[in-house]
Amino acid sequence: MRFLPLHRGRGQLDGQWRFHDSIPAAPQIGVEPGSVRKMDRFITYLNPAPHRHTFMKAFMRQDSPEFCSACHKVHLDGPVNHYRWLRGFNEYDNWQASGISGQGARSFYYPDKSSTCADCHMPLTPSQDPGNRDGMVHSHRFPAANIAVAYVNKDDEQMRITEKFLQSGFITVDLFAATPVEESQGLAQMRRRSTDAPALASTFAVGEEAETPGNVTIREVGKVAAPLDAPGIRFQPGQTVRVDAVVRTRKIGHFFPAGTVDAFDVWLELQARDATGRILCWSGRVDDDGRGPVEKGAHFYRSYLLDGEGNAINKRNAWQARSVLYVRLIPPGAADTVHFRVPIPRDAVGPVTLETKLNYRKFSDYFTKFVYAGIPKSGLAAIAFDSREYSFDSAPVPVLPIVTLARATAKLELGEPRWEPVVRKQDRERWNDWGIGLLLQGDLKGAEFAFQHVTQAEPEYADGWLNVARALIQEGETEAARPYVEKALALKPGLARAHFFMAMIAKAAGDYDGALRNLYACRDQYPRDRVALNQIGRILFLKRKYADAVRALEEVLQVDPEDVQAHYNLMLSYRGLGQAENAGREEKLFLRFKADEASQALTARPRLLSAEDNNERQPIHDHAP
Incomplete structure (x- = not known):
């Protein structure tokens, strides 16, 4: 008997259904080895229908992403990690909440056109099967990103297919903007928290499936040259410029990268x-x-995960994960803006x-060495941590290939x-992508600046105006x-x-009826958008319509039974109804799924020991040569 957990429905307290499939024991009969297999092949080829009906279930077609989520939306729990419930990698939720799914x-x-997992990873191919x-x-x-298995197995055809998939243009890079570093250092900045919504206990990124708390930065934009390939743009020798590269996800339905992202480079x-060719x-x-x-x-x-002593989780020892130093992944249909400091010497030509x-590169250099040749040396290890050092001299280690997914150049x-x-x-889309990357890292004024230029480049593009509003709303300037x-509408x-x-x-503004009218208009088109449904439930709670709030929030749990914000608001709504037992159940679920804020104390040691890791942890940071 095999049990596959599926994150759909609410059959269990942990939100998992189970698919059951079993193969009856074969009768013990005296026949020559292989003859039963030959007979099975003959009957299957003669009439494939019974075979198809046995192995191709309706849900595999009707709910194929949910079926995939049985293995691609995971968590660890107390019996495994001796700690608590903790979300692992999760391809399903960010697909479901994105424009790729149409939901x-x-x-x-x-x-x-919306697409599912099979559209990308099970493409049609010629066959006489x-x-x-x-x-x-x-x-x-199943072409995806695992080039390591094909490489070590010397499977040239799988290597070719995987490389072609990785370089198919599902992600792009653009060198877009530059600013003078000397001026940006003197500009005033203010940081604050963007939302007080409860956060999920997760080792993975959270995208459009939830309102995610985080820090935002309010700063003056200063001087900008963009796009870099526009005519007439020049830079002064003897100056350091901050160059912005934009990485944009295009034909991908989940976060980039995906999977066990603690183990890749x-x-x-x-x-x-x-x-002259001199490297600057x-x-x-x-x-x-x-x-x-x-x-x-x-x-x-x-x-970048940490164990109970603040050591990096770099051996796929996920059961020891206790905290997250940082997570950086790009949602589907979004962008990341990366800042590099480029010094231009006075004598540069x-x-x-x-x-x-x-x-x-799958896998990381350290993990590959650990798998093939890792031998523990001195140090302590226990169920919650591994502080040992390792040597890698015991066996030869393959050099896994590095695949370049996208590139860009600028002069x-x-x-x-x-x-x-x-x-x-x-350049309208390039301005928009730059702004999206700035918005997602919390640079609200930079994002607003970019989106204003989107409206100038193409005034009839509704999302340009709407994206300006997104930045202003996060800044707290809701009336602005x-x-x-209104212009977008x-x-x-x-x-x-x-x-x-x-x-x-x-x-x-306190106009709860107006808010509900707009949320219902949104829900009518996208009835499975969890954030819209959560907001409906929250506003109904604020209006003290507790029973209506419960019904709205139950709709959220039909999409994701582990939605921490829904459980929080259900707890409050049941308390409003005086239903102590239901409120107690929701409180337990809320506490089960919410983040352990105290675990961030484990980040102090690695941040002190590594300036580079501490820099990467910051939502907005520069990379110096």
Whole structure:
């Protein structure tokens, strides 16, 4: 009997259903070895229908993403980690809440057609298999990002398919903007927390499936030159410039990267050379001519987990995870803006060429060495930590390939500097992507600046106006955001995400009825958007309509039974109804799923020991050469 946990429905307190499948014991009969298999093959080929009905269940087609989530939405619990419930990697929730699924109301971008896991990872391929339809079957090679298995197994065909998939353009890089470092250092900044919503206990990123608390920065923008390939932009020799690269997820339905992201090397590399070939800046280089570890100061995409003593989780010892130093992943249909400091010497010969590459190595250098040759030396280890050092001299270790997923180049002309934006309609999406990356890292004024230029580049683009409002709402300037949302609705009446943000403006003003009208308009188009449903439940609670709030919040749990915000508001609503038993149950579930804030104390030691890791932990940070 096999049990596969599926995160859908509310059959268990932990929100997991189970698929049951079993194979009856074969009768013991006296036949020649292999003859039963041959008979089975003959009968299957003669009439495939019974075989298909046995192994292809309806839910595999009707609920294929939920079926995939049985293995691709995971958590650890007390019996495994001797600690508590803790979310592991999670491909399902960010797909479900995104524009890729067609179920999320608040995405930045929406494809022409929604897609599921199988659309990307089981593409149609020519085959003469008896199950083919018009000469095609869905590939069972499951192309994704695991190039390591194909490499060590010397499977050239799987290597070719995986490399082609990784370089298919599902993610892109753009060198977009620059600012003078000397000026930006003197600008005033203010930091504050963006929301008080409860956070999930997770070792993974949380995207559009929830309102995520975090710090935001209010700062003056200063001088900007963008885009870098616009005519007339120049930079002064003897100056250091802050160059912004934008990594944009396009044809991907979940976070990038995905999977067990504590064990990979995924990073953005940038190199600057002058016209003589002299290297001026190199961030993200790999030691030993590309065979060793990535430099610690690189811009990584990963989950940096810590054990009970503050040691890095770098051996897939996830059961010892107790805290998170940082998580940096890019949601589907979104972007990350990366800042590099590029010094331009006075004797530099122009133009200066910048090249950035998004690199992927599965697995990390340390983990590969540990798997093949790791021998523990001195130190302590227990159920919650491993403080031992390891040697890697006991066996040969394969050098796993590094695949470049995307790259971009730009030339910086030298001369009298020109710090001004160049607004062209053709660059509207680039301005928008830059702004999205700034918004997601909490740089609200920078994001507002970028989105204002989106409205200038293409005034009829409704999301440009709406994105200005998003930045203003996070800043707390809700009334200033109102005309921008109204403009978006005038350009695109019925735009669900505009109704959602208009509801947030009305809620902040105390207009709960107006907020509900807009949220219902959003829900009518996207009935499975968890954040909209949670907001409906919260506002009904604030209106003291506790029974209605319970019904709304129960809808959230039909999408995700582990939604921590829904359990919190259900606890409050049941208390309002005087239903102590139900409130007590929801309180237990809320405490089960909420983050352990005290665990952040474990980050103190690694932050003190590594300036590079502490820098990466900051939502907004620069990478110096």
